[in-house]
Amino acid sequence: MNVLVAEDEKDIQNLLKLHLEENGYTVFTAADGLEALAIFKNNVINLGIFDVMMPRLDGFNLLRKIRETSQMPIIFLTARGDEMDKVLGLGLGGDDYLVKPFSMAELIARVGAHLRRNYEYSENNSINKANLNVGNLALDEDGCCIYLDGVLVELSAKEYLMLLFLMKNPNKVFTKKQLYRQVWEDDLYYDDNTIMVHISRLRNKLETDPRNPEYIKTIRGIGYKFHISKVL
Numbered sequence: 001m002n003v004l005v006a007e008d009e010k011d012i013q014n015l016l017k018l019h020l021e022e023n024g025y026t027v028f029t030a031a032d033g034l035e036a037l038a039i040f041k042n043n044v045i046n047l048g049i050f051d052v053m054m055p056r057l058d059g060f061n062l063l064r065k066i067r068e069t070s071q072m073p074i075i076f077l078t079a080r081g082d083e084m085d086k087v088l089g090l091g092l093g094g095d096d097y098l099v100k101p102f103s104m105a106e107l108i109a110r111v112g113a114h115l116r117r118n119y120e121y122s123e124n125n126s127i128n129k130a131n132l133n134v135g136n137l138a139l140d141e142d143g144c145c146i147y148l149d150g151v152l153v154e155l156s157a158k159e160y161l162m163l164l165f166l167m168k169n170p171n172k173v174f175t176k177k178q179l180y181r182q183v184w185e186d187d188l189y190y191d192d193n194t195i196m197v198h199i200s201r202l203r204n205k206l207e208t209d210p211r212n213p214e215y216i217k218t219i220r221g222i223g224y225k226f227h228i229s230k231v232l
Contacts, residue, residue, distance in 0.1 A: 002028065048075070049075045063094055134167065146163060
């Protein structure tokens with residue numbers, strides 16, 4: 001698997017490269033966002049690890065450029081611990097967020113989890129998978145995609161996996177921790193904001209009125225459920 005590390009601090013860049021390569025990954029490194037973008041365009045990259053504050057092109061704008069053509073998992077690394085920065089990064093389409101200083105073991109675990117889940121999302125050769133049709137939504141599990149009024153909706157791997165889990169368990173309420181465990185396969189590094197941002201992104205893409213959702217309901221003080229009256 002190929003990992004792209006975009007980090008302008010050379011010591012951190014070298015440390016990330018060393019540990020990732022020790023765990024069997026092929027690592028491409030870049031000192032700024034424009035260099036990282038060029039590497040991405042000329043190589044097959046499976047996952048990105050991006051610093052937020054970089055010269056020439058910062059991590060958030062690098063993410064915007066990459067999301068024009070790819071839904072690969074992207075993990076942000078930053079010294080900025082501000083909650084709004086985290087929400088912004090996830091809201092733009094990032095999959096995860098670590099604040100420096102971070103545990104290298106935690107980073108490696110997250111890289112493995114994201115790559116594993118993204119691989120499962122991309123696989124189209126499973127058999128005997130059913131389609132789910134709810135209202136104006138049609139989920140094609142065999143093709144790993146969702147249609148809204150017959151039009152394909154672009155979802156990230158995590159958005160698709162969360163929606164699939166909710167749709168296959170209609171009208172059941174799940175806590176944020178249960179959703180995180182199911183989609184990220186991780187109990188240790190559970191994060192409320194990650195779930196809330198991904199739910200918000202799904203609502204913006206699927207609901208007629210995201211502020212008054214028809215499908216993905218908030219159960220105050222508990223979590224979320226996928227509300228349906230009838231499965232076709």
